[in-house]
Amino acid sequence: MKVFTESLFTLPEVELADDFLSYPALVVGIFEGKVSDSEFLQKIKAKKKVDIIKALQRRNFTGKEKQVFSFDLSEEQKVIFVGLGREDAQEWEKKENIRRASGNGVVLARDSGYEEVCLCGFEGYEREALEAAFLGLYRFKKYKISDSEEDGDEKTDDEKLEKEVKKIFIYTQRKKDEVKNIIDFTRVICEAQNFARDIVNEPGNVINPLTLSEIASALAEKYGLGCEIFDIEEIKKMGMGGVIAVGQGSSIPPKVVHIWWKPSGKPKDKIAFIGKAITFDSGGLSLKPQNSMVTMKLDKAGACAVLGAMKSIAILKPQVEVHGLFAACENMPSGTAQRPDDIIKIFDGKTVEVINTDAEGRLTLADMLAFAGRLGVSKIVDLATLTGACMVALGEFTAGLMGNSEKFNEFIFKLARDLGEKVWILPLDKDLEEKLKSDFAFIKNVGDGYGGAITAAIFLSKFVPKGVEWAHLDIAGPAFLNKKLGYFTAKGGTGFGVRTLVELTRKIENGEY
Ligand code: BES
Ligand code: ZN
Ligand code: ZN
Secondary structure, eight states: OOOOSSOSSOOOEEEEOSSGGGSSEEEEEEOTTOTTTOHHHHHHHHHHOOOHHHHHHHTTOOOOTTOEEEEESSSSOEEEEEEOOOTTSOHHHHHHHHHHHHHHHHHHHHHTTOSEEEEESOTTOHHHHHHHHHHHSOOOOTTOOOHHHHHTOOOOHHHHTTOOOOEEEEOOOSOHHHHHHHHHHHHHHHHHHHHHHHHHHSOTTTOOHHHHHHHHHHHHHHHTOEEEEEOHHHHHHHTOHHHHHHHTTSSSOOEEEEEEEOOSSOOSOEEEEEEEEEEEEOOTTSOOOHHHHTTGGGGGHHHHHHHHHHHHHHHHOOSSEEEEEEEEEEEOOSTTSOOTTOEEEOTTSOEEEOSOTTOOHHHHHHHHHHHHGGGTOSEEEEEEOOOHHHHHHHOTTOEEEEESOHHHHHHHHHHHHHTTOOEEEOOOOGGGGGGGOOSSSSEESOOOSTTHHHHHHHHHHTTSOTTOEEEEEEOTTTTEESSOBTTBOSSEEOOTTHHHHHHHHHHHHTTOO
């Protein structure tokens, strides 16, 4: 594999628009009930001599969320009206309505063959409108071969529609410098999120513990991050029994990756981000059924989000020391694989009875949490595609959030919600702890089937270093989509968590947490 440090998907250029009516495709956002007051509609009516307001009313377009109305002003010019929902909706809800509207509009413009799109009517929400465009236009086309290419035919009309949007213009009254900063900032984060998506989408025969560690070291090298990678000999010496056990069934040995950002000067705080990095989860000897194994390349999504966040952080250079940690393992069944009944010892000396080798993520995360205790961090956030149970509890689009600090939980919940990353707090119910009692070891690695997302988090909590604020995001659902959701029009990896981690770092830098 050629090691990559950027998303293969090139983001469109963004410029400030002057005369919005001069662009070939317009995406115009309109709040609910605001059709007749929209300045854009008035201008279109005046300049293009079409009664666009009447046309919208005839089609029952009121600006409600999800409404889309596409109108050809001429053969070369299309306007796509998108409903932004209620202007007085709650701020987080409004932002997500705006993202979805912008994303749908831009993707529709692309699929109608336009390479340049102008965004209007997103005043004050330029960040959200651009985020949705950058993330919405993303596709993972690396291995796609279209039918006509294969046959050597000319391109069909359909494939001409596979055009990409090359340039986005944004029309806003906001100060130029301010918009420029928003554009640059949003671009950095969305590129990093799309980079994370690329890695998630790469299959297990391409991304394995070795290649994933190579990506991390190339990223660190390119963006000036510190980086240390431990191989199996060092992992054994350090006594990371969880990593050893999970990795031992694969012919490709595990790697522990530690990358970090240290600002010059005294950091405001020191934090760690830990990601689950199972490059493929077959279940091990507790083999998954055929259908559950498909998509298990997604099981490295936590680590991919950490890599995306570290990339953004290297560019944004906050006054916060940030450590990124993951143990890359491939969970495979073989003659050398760990067995149910095995008893292993985690980095901090605690013993675990392995009941089910498919509950592998928590074993590797236990080592990483304990190891983070050495780094002198005050906070840890881990992200893991940890349990199917979390999807049963919350549906496939919401991450479970559990932690040892109510304040930290609440803070992350609100922050993530504002960014369109849905999370919901689940309780670390003390009464469920006994499910993890082992007859032979300190703890066993699975409970009894009820409250699986919570018992997994309770397991992790036992390895969190003393005095550290810790939050765990179970991203099993939202890390990977099997169907389109909002502006995530491409199936597969979503890069869930990148925005929340970066924003959390910025809030900590600003003393907001
Ligand atoms: N990687 C899976 C969790 C998962 C399932 C992520 C579906 C995304 C979609 C994890 O390692 C796993 O297999 N968990 C088991 C835990 C069980 C054995 C206690 C599960 O959820 O079934
Ligand atoms: Zn598993
Ligand atoms: Zn797993």
